[in-house]
Amino acid sequence: MAAAAATAATKGNGAGGGRVGAGEAAGTRKKKGPGPLATAYLVIYNVVMTAGWLVIAVGLVRAYLAKGSYHSLYYSIEKPLKFFQTGALLEILHCAIGIVPSSVVLTSFQVMSRVFLIWAVTHSVKEVQSEDSVLLFVIAWTITEIIRYSFYTFSLLNHLPYLIKWARYTLFIVLYPMGVSGELLTIYAALPFVRQAGLYSISLPNKYNFSFDYHAFLILVMISYIPIFPQLYFHMIHQRRKILSHTEEHKKFE
Amino acid sequence: YKHRIQVEILDAKTREKLCFLDKVEPQATIAEIKNLFTKTRESKECHNEHDHSFGQGPLDGTRSCARSCQAEGCDTILPTDPQWYPARQSLRLDPKGKSLKDEDVLQKLPVGTTATLYFRDLGAQISWVTVFLTEYAGPLFIYLLFYFRVPFIYGHKYDFTSSRHTVVHLACTCHSLHYVKRLLETLFVHRFSHGTMPLRNIFKNCTYYWGFAAWMAYYINHPLYTPPTYGAQQVKLALAIFVICQLGNFSIHMALRDLRPAGSKTRKIPYPTKNPFTWLFLLVSCPNYTYEVGSWIGFAIMTQCLPVALFSLVGFTQMTIWAKGKHRSYLKEFRDYPPLRMPIIPFLL
Ligand SMILES: NC(=O)c1ccc[n+]([C@@H]2O[C@H](COP(=O)([O-])OP(=O)(O)OC[C@H]3O[C@@H](n4cnc5c(N)ncnc54)[C@H](OP(=O)(O)O)[C@@H]3O)[C@@H](O)[C@H]2O)c1
Numbered sequence: 001m002a003a004a005a006a007t008a009a010t011k012g013n014g015a016g017g018g019r020v021g022a023g024e025a026a027g028t029r030k031k032k033g034p035g036p037l038a039t040a041y042l043v044i045y046n047v048v049m050t051a052g053w054l055v056i057a058v059g060l061v062r063a064y065l066a067k068g069s070y071h072s073l074y075y076s077i078e079k080p081l082k083f084f085q086t087g088a089l090l091e092i093l094h095c096a097i098g099i100v101p102s103s104v105v106l107t108s109f110q111v112m113s114r115v116f117l118i119w120a121v122t123h124s125v126k127e128v129q130s131e132d133s134v135l136l137f138v139i140a141w142t143i144t145e146i147i148r149y150s151f152y153t154f155s156l157l158n159h160l161p162y163l164i165k166w167a168r169y170t171l172f173i174v175l176y177p178m179g180v181s182g183e184l185l186t187i188y189a190a191l192p193f194v195r196q197a198g199l200y201s202i203s204l205p206n207k208y209n210f211s212f213d214y215h216a217f218l219i220l221v222m223i224s225y226i227p228i229f230p231q232l233y234f235h236m237i238h239q240r241r242k243i244l245s246h247t248e249e250h251k252k253f254e
Numbered sequence: 255y256k257h258r259i260q261v262e263i264l265d266a267k268t269r270e271k272l273c274f275l276d277k278v279e280p281q282a283t284i285a286e287i288k289n290l291f292t293k294t295r296e297s298k299e300c301h302n303e304h305d306h307s308f309g310q311g312p313l314d315g316t317r318s319c320a321r322s323c324q325a326e327g328c329d330t331i332l333p334t335d336p337q338w339y340p341a342r343q344s345l346r347l348d349p350k351g352k353s354l355k356d357e358d359v360l361q362k363l364p365v366g367t368t369a370t371l372y373f374r375d376l377g378a379q380i381s382w383v384t385v386f387l388t389e390y391a392g393p394l395f396i397y398l399l400f401y402f403r404v405p406f407i408y409g410h411k412y413d414f415t416s417s418r419h420t421v422v423h424l425a426c427t428c429h430s431l432h433y434v435k436r437l438l439e440t441l442f443v444h445r446f447s448h449g450t451m452p453l454r455n456i457f458k459n460c461t462y463y464w465g466f467a468a469w470m471a472y473y474i475n476h477p478l479y480t481p482p483t484y485g486a487q488q489v490k491l492a493l494a495i496f497v498i499c500q501l502g503n504f505s506i507h508m509a510l511r512d513l514r515p516a517g518s519k520t521r522k523i524p525y526p527t528k529n530p531f532t533w534l535f536l537l538v539s540c541p542n543y544t545y546e547v548g549s550w551i552g553f554a555i556m557t558q559c560l561p562v563a564l565f566s567l568v569g570f571t572q573m574t575i576w577a578k579g580k581h582r583s584y585l586k587e588f589r590d591y592p593p594l595r596m597p598i599i600p601f602l603l
Pocket residue numbers: 009011444445446447448503510511513514520521522523524540542543546568569570572573576
């Protein structure tokens with residue numbers, strides 16, 4: 001869907017149309033925080049999401065202690081994982097209505113890719129649920145999300161402990177590649193089962209004269225990680241340098 | 255008595271002074287100032303540096319034409335720095351404001367004896383006609399590859415075979431005629447006001463047109479193609495819609511051409527003419543887009559192919575955005591613009 005929008009034809013050279021002006025207007029728009037009602041709502045949302053991912057973390061640890069093995073821990077946290085990861089869809093809405101200043105397109109892409117992995121891969125292909133690769137991304141996501149949502153909560157309340165800020169801009173160095181490896185290995189493990197069952201695939205002939213090959217689609221998804229992952233990773237490294245060095249300087253003056 | 259105006263051109267981003275034109279005629283147009291700007295930059299480079307090396311521009315691979323150095327006592331052939339030729343320039347009164355039009359006259363602008371203009375680079379440009387020709391020749395050719403089932407598409411045993419469904423042949427005729435019509439219109443009908451567009455647009459637009467053409471053609475010409483559910487009746491209805499909309503689209507393009515004398519850039523309010531197809535101008539600002547969308551809906555009904563429906567939908571979205579922009583500028587430019595008109599769909603949108 002995003003791809004279709006991005007390749008839509010372009011007309012005009014900016015000299016005649018108002019296209020250039022519009023881009024600039026967006027760039028100079030002043031930053032404005034959300035109103036008090038929106039802030040209250042966002043605090044509740046982020047507290048609930050932090051708690052949700054904490055539940056998942058505790059669930060993982062308890063199941064591990066009870067079983068004494070880390071295999072197939074997915075089943076012990078399946079429900080809260082699906083619930084809270086799907087709840088992240090609200091973040092797209094927050095960006096769309098403007099109470100969170102992030103880009104709608106980027107947020108949608110990030111949230112949708114995870115929701116896709118949870119429902120269209122892990123939920124749909126039962127055979128991969130016991131794979132260790134599932135645990136790899138679940139653990140990476142869980143730690144990331146606990147830190148991220150508490151970061152938002154404390155920021156909204158204007159009391160951001162340095163430790164949380166540091167963790168948010170540091171742990172990704174390990175967690176991000178770990179999550180991506182888990183995701184890729186899980187999709188890879190799903191491939192033979194998808195092909196065998198013809199899952200979500202439409203073949204010709206049919207009266208809509210259209211076909212869809214989910215197996216090929218998943219391979220395309222895996223390939224798309226190649227250009228996207230390094231870009232996001234180095235963007236985060238850059239952010240880290242900007243944000244953490246900035247606060248360290250501040251500290252020296254205090 | 256005629257006083258002249260001094261023009262200084264600053265970079266809109268860095269505010270660096272790029273050029274100072276002493277004594278410019280007050281009747282000079284922005285187009286003429288752009289030309290002067292290009293010239294002064296060429297001779298300046300030549301005077302100041304006077305080494306005839308092929309410098310490394312920010313956009314390589316674009317330097318193509320040669321010119322002779324205009325500096326006194328220098329008769330070497332230099333590679334022209336194609337950077338900042340007039341079509342690439344955007345000049346504004348305010349660094350963040352709207353671009354001035356080429357036809358704007360210096361005297362009529364709110365400037366005193368010294369005019370400060372801000373320059374922005376629009377990027378490498380390519381002729382509008384070239385863009386349209388590549389955009390439209392692609393789908394025409396690509397569709398035919400699928401129609402003739404050239405090897406490596408549908409498997410060896412189908413190479414160069416022909417579909418047994420009449421509708422497939424009809425669809426190929428309609429698709430080809432549609433793009434031939436567009437090519438001919440680009441060459442002989444349209445009178446475009448801007449000569450160029452940014453180079454990168456051609457990649458975007460070609461991906462869009464060529465990609466969709468291949469995707470649609472793949473299914474329509476597939477050996478496992480399923481003909482329309484309601485048979486000949488459905489095909490006849492669809493053909494009627496398609497033909498009517500093509501005639502309508504062509505009529506609108508002719509009407510738009512007649513609004514603009516050859517070689518000019520004037521814009522007028524289009525009104526219905528004697529040709530009944532143009533009567534849609536009573537209700538919408540861009541009936542050519544309305545007819546274009548109609549043609550594709552006709553083609554989608556005829557082929558009963560989901561990708562064609564998607565192409566119609568994406569095209570409709572894009573044309574609605576353009577139509578809204580054109581509608582808005584009509585309202586702004588003409589006080590007496592007919593109030594009944596909507597951008598693209600009568601009474602609705
Ligand atoms: N399938 C698709 O996705 C798709 C998308 C877009 C277009 N198309 C097709 O391509 C055709 C041409 O597209 P377009 O966007 O160039 O159409 P357009 O903007 O309506 O322009 C058609 C021609 O008429 C001129 N013109 C427009 N309004 C005028 C006015 N008020 N006074 C004088 N001249 C005027 C234009 O000059 P300017 O140079 O000044 O604009 C241009 O030369 C469309 O009608 C449609 O058939 C198809």
